[in-house]
Amino acid sequence: MGNRHPRSNALSLATALVLGACAFAPAYAGGKANLASLEDGSRSFGRFVVTYRSGTAPRRDAAALERSLGNAASALGLNTLQRLRRTATGSDVVVSPRPLSRAEATALLHTIAADPNVESVENDMRMVPYWTPNDSRFREQFGFGSGAGGIRATTAWDLARGAGTVVAVIDTGIASHSDLNGNLVGGYDFISALSGAEAQQFGAFFIAADGNARDANPADPGDWNDNPNACRTGNSSWHGTHVAGTVAAVTNNAKGVAGTAPAAKVVPVRVLGRCGGFSSDIADAITWASGGAVPGVPANPNPADVINMSLGGSAPGACPQSYKNAIVGAAQRGSIVIVAAGNDDANASTAVNSDGQPVGYTMTNCGTVISVGATTSSGGRSSFSNFGPGVDIAAPGSGILSTVNNGLRGPTTEAYKAYDGTSMATPHVAGVAALVQSVARTPLTQEQMRTLLKNTARAFPVSPGAKPIGAGIVNADAAVKAAKAL
Ligand SMILES: [Ca+2]
Ligand SMILES: [Ca+2]
Ligand SMILES: [Ca+2]
Missing domain, CATH: 3.40.50.200 (Peptidase S8/S53 domain)
Incomplete structure (x- = not known):
């Protein structure tokens, strides 16, 4: 069952690359919000990975990023979305103040993706180990x-x-x-x-x-x-x-x-x-x-x-x-x-x-x-x-x-x-x-x-x-x- 995860990650990466290449493509929320990333077996969702386009204000500036996230949060009736950290490849890991249902998480992905500065947004998918027993030999x-x-x-x-x-x-x-x-x-x-x-x-x-x-x-x-x-x-x-x-x-x-x-x-x-x-x-x-x-x-x-x-x-x-x-x-x-x-x-x-x-x-x-x-x-x-x-x-x-x-x-x-x-x-x-x-x-x-x-x-x-x-x-x-x- 875990096999599917790397494959869907590869797909979303490909999507991100295509969108990144088409810098003047119109905002297309559906493509930027990786809804398939919600299929990781979780019952609730709380961590997301947002990638702002290179050169945009939220990518450069913490205050702009906070504003962008704050807009998305308030649109969904959440107090805030907190940035945890920036990844090595320039994405931002953000957390919601409470666990979200699948419907709420779907709405959040769409809302964040509607910001034209956003290149992609997805659930921070949970991977599972292929069960490998711990027997010493x-x-x-x-x-x-x-x-x-x-x-x-x-x-x-x-x-x-x-x-x-x-x-x-x-x-x-x-x-x-x-x-x-x-x-x-x-x-x-x-x-x-x-x-x-x-x-x-x-x-x-x-x-x-x-x-x-x-x-x-x-x-x-x-x-x-x-x-x-x-x-x-x-x-x-x-x-x-x-x-x-x-x-x-x-x-x-x-x-x-x-x-x-x-x-x-x-x-x-x-x-x-x-x-x-x-x-x-x-x-x-x-x-x-x-x-x-x-x-x-x-x-x-x-x-x-x-x-x-x-x-x-x-x-x-x-x-x-x-x-x-x-x-x-x-x-x-x-x-x-x-x-x-x-x-x-x-x-x-x-x-x-x-x-x-x-x-x-x-x-x-x-x-x-x-x-x-x-x-x-x-x-x-x-x-x-x-x-x-x-x-x-x-x-x-x-x-x-x-x-x-x-x-x-x-x-x-x-x-x-x-x-x-x-x-x-x-x-x-x-x-x-x-x-x-x-x-x-x-x-x-x-x-x-x-x-x-x-x-x-x-x-x-x-x-x-x-x-x-x-x-x-x-x-x-x-x-x-x-x-x-x-
Ligand atoms: Ca044994
Ligand atoms: Ca015997
Ligand atoms: Ca005997």
């Missing part, structure tokens, strides 16, 4: 800004911040973080117990790592692995905490990072543990997150407007039927399902599996999902990002700062770290979808959301060339404006 979050790689969230936040929406983050669970906890609600841990044979091989709670099966506590106990026979070894990732922070870190708290949808709530749903997680658990999590019934699990009291899945197969593979069914059900219940395209620099739709079949990557190949590729701070494709016709849209995924934990194994102290991945791109789009739903008169369906996000996407500043990653970079500002216009 916000300036490191290029992904939210208006630069080449940014999603234009800072301008979108003037119109929508996601209030009233819920984003389910189906991931590794959540670590306590003071820059995130305030935006978390509910949650569940869907990692089920291993079978007897599996438990014998890896230990009963190998994947879960929290000492039990499914439970109501989605806390992330860490997903470190030091068993090379099980999967790749490594320290805990705190992946779900990072993703959740990008969706809705506590924002404008003078601390840490901002989130894409600062007023949205995140439901953490734990499905990934040590060495990942099973599709059967993830399918149940999708159903539950969207408000569907899962046997043995209490209903989700916070059904998701948007489901973020920054996860997928580690190699090409056909979409499991359990996913397809769960995703169709989620869409029917009104949840927008947004997934990561994957990080293998491969075609997410046609990459071949070990049998040579062109199956692509799960989740992109799961039908109605909105699949997200990753871009860098300059708006080019992240070198790792999967691509292809199944990728709908892109978002920042290289060097994304968000909330994590310092623990190499279990959780210790909270931290912020920059991660790379389509996992980091996806929550930018999920957050934008939450912004959209928060202002839409009627919540968009999955297909309506896909269409809106693609139609409003920003053209890639750097072409992804032969490795397409969708319609463009998600544009929060344009998406929100389009949603409000529906």
